Amino acid sequence: MKIGIPQGLLHWYYYPFWKVYFEQMGFEVITSSSTTKEIVDQGVKHSVPEICVPIKIFMGHVVNLLEQEVDYIFVPRFESIEKGKYFCPKFMGLPDLIRHYFDGVENKLVMPTIKTKTDNIANAKGFKEVAKQLGISRQVHNKALKKAEASWLEFRSLCKKGFLATEAMDIIFGKKERVLKGQKNITLGVLGYVYNLYDPYVSMDILTKFREMGVNVKTFEMEEETLLNQRISHMDKDLFWTFSNRLFSAGYRFYEHPEVDGIIHVTAFGCGPDAMLGKILEYESEKYKKPFMTVRIDEHSGENHLQTRVEAFVDMIIRKKDKRGA
Numbered sequence: 001m002k003i004g005i006p007q008g009l010l011h012w013y014y015y016p017f018w019k020v021y022f023e024q025m026g027f028e029v030i031t032s033s034s035t036t037k038e039i040v041d042q043g044v045k046h047s048v049p050e051i052c053v054p055i056k057i058f059m060g061h062v063v064n065l066l067e068q069e070v071d072y073i074f075v076p077r078f079e080s081i082e083k084g085k086y087f088c089p090k091f092m093g094l095p096d097l098i099r100h101y102f103d104g105v106e107n108k109l110v111m112p113t114i115k116t117k118t119d120n121i122a123n124a125k126g127f128k129e130v131a132k133q134l135g136i137s138r139q140v141h142n143k144a145l146k147k148a149e150a151s152w153l154e155f156r157s158l159c160k161k162g163f164l165a166t167e168a169m170d171i172i173f174g175k176k177e178r179v180l181k182g183q184k185n186i187t188l189g190v191l192g193y194v195y196n197l198y199d200p201y202v203s204m205d206i207l208t209k210f211r212e213m214g215v216n217v218k219t220f221e222m223e224e225e226t227l228l229n230q231r232i233s234h235m236d237k238d239l240f241w242t243f244s245n246r247l248f249s250a251g252y253r254f255y256e257h258p259e260v261d262g263i264i265h266v267t268a269f270g271c272g273p274d275a276m277l278g279k280i281l282e283y284e285s286e287k288y289k290k291p292f293m294t295v296r297i298d299e300h301s302g303e304n305h306l307q308t309r310v311e312a313f314v315d316m317i318i319r320k321k322d323k324r325g326a
């Protein structure tokens, strides 16, 4: 039996869990193809215009899996991975969006509700429903969950050592060595949801560009959750949604970190939470005296334009550092 995993949204954070989980239960895991213009166009065609770009792209990945004729498609309903905090409502409504949009898809969907108190989703009750739906015994299912959890914890520990999420996944699945390349003396804090940053088509591969330029990169998932939570707990108000809060507190931590020379915020068109978080952090750049740049992605972004802006931003930081004799 084939189960399809769309390469969108939290695929970029939980794939090491999901792949191991389903394989341990005897499924062949098929991911949708990497994002292309065609997938984006399909997503736009099958969405309402007002919705944010990452959800449109996710819809395109569902179309791609339907074309690959998989038996099941995995679309978890992410509700919460933190006590008293929730996901942006678009995550919560995603399975409903899909089952109402595509005729006859409902019995192909595997859509557990994920509601836990930490990022580690192995204890989510929703997985019991998955076992029931797929006819998996309790023993096999528990073993699969344990292995999946171990794979994901290893992934997270690699991220916290400074590997990008995509590099950490490649290490877990044997495609890359556990070696962090030597980096130069410029460090950028790059803020963005994993599905914007790590999808090479969406972000125009901005992180690889930095690696090639010898720029050291810090992202929110390289930070300890406890430290991010502590930082946000000192603020008068937070942003309500778990991942928006993490970006927000990572932004402040990057501003306060002596090694970080500047911040780039990668955001997608149509994202409400980002409109607030980006603006607040932009205002703060003056106070912390660190440059801040926004890169906004839409369905029609142009790569050359991004390359030029990123290079100019890095050049400006180098010149500033040279002037200070750093």
Ligand code: SF4
Pocket: 052, 053, 054, 055, 088, 089, 090, 091, 193, 268, 270, 271, 272, 273, 274
């Ligand atoms: S946080 Fe923003 S980009 Fe992410 S799903 Fe919600 S609206 Fe879309």
